[in-house]
Amino acid sequence: MLNRTELREIASMEGKGYFVSLYLNVDPMFNKKGDYMVHFKNMMKDTIETLDKAVYKAVKDDLEKIESYVLSNKRMFRKGLALLSSSANSFWKEYNINVPVKNELIVDKTPYTKSLMDILDNYQRYAVLLVDKESARIFTVHLGEIVEYGEIHTPDIPGKHKKGGWFALSQNHYERHIDFHIGMHLKDVVEKVDSFLSGEYIGRLIIGGSDEAVSMVKGMLHKTVLDKVIGAAKVEMFAKSDEVLRRVEPIVSAYEKKKEEEIVESLIAKALKKENAVLGLDNVISALQEQRVMKLVFVKDYNANGYNCSSCNYLSVQKIDSCPYCKGKMDAVDYMVDLAGQKAIQQSALIEVVSESKKLLDAGGIGAFLRF
Numbered sequence: 001m002l003n004r005t006e007l008r009e010i011a012s013m014e015g016k017g018y019f020v021s022l023y024l025n026v027d028p029m030f031n032k033k034g035d036y037m038v039h040f041k042n043m044m045k046d047t048i049e050t051l052d053k054a055v056y057k058a059v060k061d062d063l064e065k066i067e068s069y070v071l072s073n074k075r076m077f078r079k080g081l082a083l084l085s086s087s088a089n090s091f092w093k094e095y096n097i098n099v100p101v102k103n104e105l106i107v108d109k110t111p112y113t114k115s116l117m118d119i120l121d122n123y124q125r126y127a128v129l130l131v132d133k134e135s136a137r138i139f140t141v142h143l144g145e146i147v148e149y150g151e152i153h154t155p156d157i158p159g160k161h162k163k164g165g166w167f168a169l170s171q172n173h174y175e176r177h178i179d180f181h182i183g184m185h186l187k188d189v190v191e192k193v194d195s196f197l198s199g200e201y202i203g204r205l206i207i208g209g210s211d212e213a214v215s216m217v218k219g220m221l222h223k224t225v226l227d228k229v230i231g232a233a234k235v236e237m238f239a240k241s242d243e244v245l246r247r248v249e250p251i252v253s254a255y256e257k258k259k260e261e262e263i264v265e266s267l268i269a270k271a272l273k274k275e276n277a278v279l280g281l282d283n284v285i286s287a288l289q290e291q292r293v294m295k296l297v298f299v300k301d302y303n304a305n306g307y308n309c310s311s312c313n314y315l316s317v318q319k320i321d322s323c324p325y326c327k328g329k330m331d332a333v334d335y336m337v338d339l340a341g342q343k344a345i346q347q348s349a350l351i352e353v354v355s356e357s358k359k360l361l362d363a364g365g366i367g368a369f370l371r372f
């Protein structure tokens with residue numbers, strides 16, 4: 001699983017020799033006929049042909065290792081694949097990620113991590129804090145996956161087996177003592193969560209635990225952290241990771257649905273005012289051809305027919321027989337949105353697939369925010 005700490009370590013590696021970094025868009029949505037193998041083979045061929053002989057010799061093992069990984073691990077593929085390899089440094093990293101990536105094969109003295117960093121920046125990550133009176137667990141949820149990050153334990157609280165509310169108003173010294181320990185524990189938890197969120201640039205937090213624990217922790221959070229809280233869930237302290245994920249997923253999807261609606265509203269408003277946004281397949285295709293797309297937005301079920309140049313991949317909604325750029329043959333295709341998506345990814349544009357939106361469907365089903 002991707003995280004900023006690991007990427008920072010990779011990016012600052014002081015290695016010897018060379019690193020090979022492969023990024024491959026294996027998203028089935030954009031690879032109707034498994035075309036990623038064709039793209040992969042072409043990139044390998046181009047790289048081998050253009051590499052300096054000595055460099056090629058140095059990375060030959062890496063290229064072979066990468067090729068055999070791509071050929072034999074298809075069942076693990078999700079939407080994007082990133083492989084970073086350096087035999088000279090006994091270094092190998094593989095990331096099967098849930099978003100498509102731009103196809104790239106890079107040989108350099110350092111590993112290429114920018115695309116992975118971009119994914120962390122652009123696809124919302126969520127932190128989950130599970131808390132009770134003496135322990136806490138922190139998780140991250142990113143692209144539908146959950147990973148436990150760490151545990152905070154404040155042991156030896158006297159009377160921890162005592163029944164009843166543990167934040168109840170205390171009547172005697174003994175109970176005040178317990179409250180003091182719980183207070184210390186929660187103070188520790190709050191500080192660790194705060195530094196974790198800022199260190200990993202995570203903007204959203206979900207708190208899990210009993211109602212009592214949740215409200216106590218919320219009461220102690222700094223305003224900046226409190227603003228990041230998008231919901232709370234009742235989760236047992238010792239729940240397994242996938243159980244935690246199951247409990248927080250409804251909160252995440254409700255939040256993301258709200259975000260999607262905001263994006264659609266803003267897209268339509270900007271397009272109507274002609275403020276660097278367009279609606280409709282025709283306009284989107286022109287913008288893609290001019291490399292102006294910053295973020296492509298479309299409704300999941302929307303699709304359209306059109307024409308695709310068999311040699312340069314020029315796209316056209318209207319029927320034309322030969323490509324205006326290269327005179328290549330234009331093939332009729334029934335998956336224009338996928339081709340548009342592919343083009344967008346290759347231009348490093350972001351993609352927002354909206355699960356459902358009547359508003360966007362009525363406005364053409366597809367649109368784009370433009371760079372200029």
Ligand SMILES: [Zn+2]
Nearest residue numbers: 309312323326
């Ligand atoms: Zn063409």
